[in-house]
Amino acid sequence: MGLIKTVFMTELLMGLKIVFMQMFKPYCTLQYPHVKHPIPDGYRGLMSLLRYEDGSERCVGCSLCEAACPSNCIKVVSDEVPGQPLVRYAREYYLDISRCVFCGFCTEACPVDALAMTKVYEASVYDRRELMFDKRKLYALGEQFLEDGKAYLVAHGMDDGTLYPREGLGDNRYAFPPVDTAHGGEQPEQIGLTREALEVEEIR
Amino acid sequence: MEIGWMVITALLQITVVLITVLLTVAYMTYAERKVLSFMQDRLGPMEVGPYGLLQPIADGLKLFFKEDIIPAGANKIIFSIAPIICLIPALIGFAVIPYTEGFTLFGMQGGVIADLNVGLLYIFAFAGVGAYGVILGGWASNSKYALLGGLRSAAQIISYELAMGFSIVGVLLLSGSLSLVSITQAQSGTWFGFIPQWNVFLQPVAFGAYVIAAVAETNRLPFDMPEAESELVAGFFTEYSGMRFAFFFLAEYGNMILVSCLASVLFLGGYNAPLPFLSFIPGFAWLALKTWALLFFFIWIRGTFPRVRFDQLMKFGWKVLIPVTLVNLLVTALGVYIYNN
Ligand code: SF4
Ligand code: SF4
Numbered sequence: 127m128g129l130i131k132t133v134f135m136t137e138l139l140m141g142l143k144i145v146f147m148q149m150f151k152p153y154c155t156l157q158y159p160h161v162k163h164p165i166p167d168g169y170r171g172l173m174s175l176l177r178y179e180d181g182s183e184r185c186v187g188c189s190l191c192e193a194a195c196p197s198n199c200i201k202v203v204s205d206e207v208p209g210q211p212l213v214r215y216a217r218e219y220y221l222d223i224s225r226c227v228f229c230g231f232c233t234e235a236c237p238v239d240a241l242a243m244t245k246v247y248e249a250s251v252y253d254r255r256e257l258m259f260d261k262r263k264l265y266a267l268g269e270q271f272l273e274d275g276k277a278y279l280v281a282h283g284m285d286d287g288t289l290y291p292r293e294g295l296g297d298n299r300y301a302f303p304p305v306d307t308a309h310g311g312e313q314p315e316q317i318g319l320t321r322e323a324l325e326v327e328e329i330r
Numbered sequence: 331m332e333i334g335w336m337v338i339t340a341l342l343q344i345t346v347v348l349i350t351v352l353l354t355v356a357y358m359t360y361a362e363r364k365v366l367s368f369m370q371d372r373l374g375p376m377e378v379g380p381y382g383l384l385q386p387i388a389d390g391l392k393l394f395f396k397e398d399i400i401p402a403g404a405n406k407i408i409f410s411i412a413p414i415i416c417l418i419p420a421l422i423g424f425a426v427i428p429y430t431e432g433f434t435l436f437g438m439q440g441g442v443i444a445d446l447n448v449g450l451l452y453i454f455a456f457a458g459v460g461a462y463g464v465i466l467g468g469w470a471s472n473s474k475y476a477l478l479g480g481l482r483s484a485a486q487i488i489s490y491e492l493a494m495g496f497s498i499v500g501v502l503l504l505s506g507s508l509s510l511v512s513i514t515q516a517q518s519g520t521w522f523g524f525i526p527q528w529n530v531f532l533q534p535v536a537f538g539a540y541v542i543a544a545v546a547e548t549n550r551l552p553f554d555m556p557e558a559e560s561e562l563v564a565g566f567f568t569e570y571s572g573m574r575f576a577f578f579f580l581a582e583y584g585n586m587i588l589v590s591c592l593a594s595v596l597f598l599g600g601y602n603a604p605l606p607f608l609s610f611i612p613g614f615a616w617l618a619l620k621t622w623a624l625l626f627f628f629i630w631i632r633g634t635f636p637r638v639r640f641d642q643l644m645k646f647g648w649k650v651l652i653p654v655t656l657v658n659l660l661v662t663a664l665g666v667y668i669y670n671n
Binding site: 138141142144145146148149151152153154155157 | 365367368369370371372373376630631633634635
């Protein structure tokens with residue numbers, strides 16, 4: 127039996143048969159530039175800055191994204207809104223997307239969900255300078271892919287679309303949610319003031 | 331006058347055959363990529379022209395415009411002529427392949443460019459010369475990988491040329507001629523009216539051995555040790571680029587087509603139709619069909635088998651293939667002797 131197998135090379139013939147039959151199976155190629163794969167909402171593509179429905183900028187220039195970024199590619203220049211002391215915004219905002227590792231930490235860090243990632247992944251350009259996104263470019267992206275950005279925030283559990291009531295804020299540009307509903311958590315129990323807060327009290 | 335017509339007929343036939351061969355080479359690369367893709371659930375080239383049909387032309391143009399680099403320390407003269415030494419034997423062998431039934435053109439005999447009475451030896455002699463192109467190209471590149479590829483190629487071609495030669499001698503004994511035209515003509519007709527008188531039915535072992543040796547001779551997977559891209563980058567043509575690379579490429583595919591044509595002529599009846607009632611289809615179509623079937627087989631085994639190790643290759647060549655073909659030769663010789671007496 128073993129000899130017959132060796133002489134007639136049955137294993138080889140078996141392999142040939144399998145490969146031949148494989149030719150008649152459907153292909154699994156996606157003709158990429160013509161056909162594109164659907165992108166999930168949580169996809170981390172190019173960064174964008176969002177605006178509220180009334181058109182005001184969400185970003186308050188707190189630089190938390192800058193601190194969170196592991197590749198150090200964000201630069202925020204914060205400033206007061208002219209004529210409105212205590213209300214701040216980002217006068218300039220630079221994001222070097224060519225250095226970005228698309229980790230999404232900045233969007234997590236942002237307290238007002240101003241940053242969101244779009245589903246754009248075709249970022250090739252002829253001039254690398256175009257990959258240095260400034261504030262204008264980021265807001266333009268945010269405007270163009272507003273739905274993507276919102277879906278991103280929802281998919282990552284940062285926003286269920288109801289977190290930030292815009293009514294009755296007066297001069298303020300944002301309000302924090304009363305309860306952390308997005309994460310389904312309880313409001314953290316208040317066990318007196320923290321040490322830092324006490325120090326602040328004392329100074330006052 | 332006679333001479334003039336002879337030259338014109340020869341030139342015409344050469345043009346037709348050469349263009350056919352080069353077109354086949356071009357579309358062989360396309361077919362190879364497509365068939366391999368289908369075997370791997372892919373689509374293959376799809377962008378250039380409908381279903382990627384113009385891909386070979388794009389590839390050719392690309393190679394033509396590539397920079398031609400001669401590496402520092404390379405032997406310039408040998409480096410330049412090696413691709414040519416490789417390519418010419420691959421193309422020149424087609425001169426003795428009878429591509430269709432004999433016909434007369436301007437009073438001259440057509441059907442084959444040159445009916446040499448040593449046609450088979452001629453092809454083998456040139457195949458041997460082609461091996462020099464590979465070895466010299468590998469040596470002249472001044473690169474370890476290329477040199478190793480060339481050395482492997484030398485060892486491999488020597489071992490498998492023997493087996494190939496032995497497998498063919500059986501056919502020679504049967505037809506009593508070295509001329510490919512006579513060999514083809516000896517294979518016309520049928521036994522009992524339904525089995526075509528092809529040598530493959532008399533020499534099945536030799537046919538198998540020939541195909542295996544041919545795969546090894548043309549450096550194709552699973553015997554592509556001289557180029558073994560995972561070990562030797564690209565083997566003997568690692569340092570080649572542009573048109574010189576294209577020459578090696580053409581030579582490889584030209585050789586594949588040549589050995590397939592030769593197998594069709596020697597074992598599968600050449601341009602003969604398998605059965606008499608099918609002979610309304612012209613001879614060259616039958617030859618093309620048989621050649622393409624063998625070429626498909628080449629692609630098929632490339633898609634199936636992994637590359638063998640070098641010692642396995644040598645062991646198989648010397649310890650299996652050569653003894654088998656020798657025994658086959660002995661049996662054939664005895665058979666022919668008994669039959670003739
Ligand atoms: S995604 Fe990550 S790397 Fe990119 S800007 Fe945000 S924090 Fe930095
Ligand atoms: S994007 Fe968010 S985290 Fe960054 S500065 Fe603006 S508000 Fe702060």
